[in-house]
């Protein structure tokens with residue numbers, strides 16, 4: 001949160017304090033194999049509605065990002081985390097940081113797992 005604040009040129013503690021009492025959610029996702037992957041949805045395309053998302057994916061691959069009018073694969077890197085800006089942080093930064101459209105697709109040969117931490121905001125901070 002401090003890095004995001006520094007990037008915006010605001011007090012580095014601003015968002016850290018704002019999210020101090022955040023109530024966050026952690027979710028595990030399992031994407032079984034599918035014989036007809038093109039006919040099935042892993043997660044449909046979406047932007048995360050929370051503030052910030054930290055995602056760990058296994059090495060199977062399946063996370064796609066929509067950038068420059070097309071879908072790009074997010075190549076899994078051992079030990080790396082994917083950080084997504086969500087809609088709340090896009091709003092808090094007046095759109096300077098943008099939430100990104102993404103999806104998870106399935107495949108026919110290997111099941112996939114991801115672990116996702118959704119940093120949310122305390123409901124009374126609105």
Ligand SMILES: O=C(O)CCC(=O)C(=O)O
Nearest residue numbers: 029043057063104114116
């Ligand atoms: O499993 C993934 O790679 C993405 C999951 C996701 O986008 C979500 O749970 O919001």
Ligand SMILES: [Fe+2]
Nearest residue numbers: 046047048102
């Ligand atoms: Fe998501």
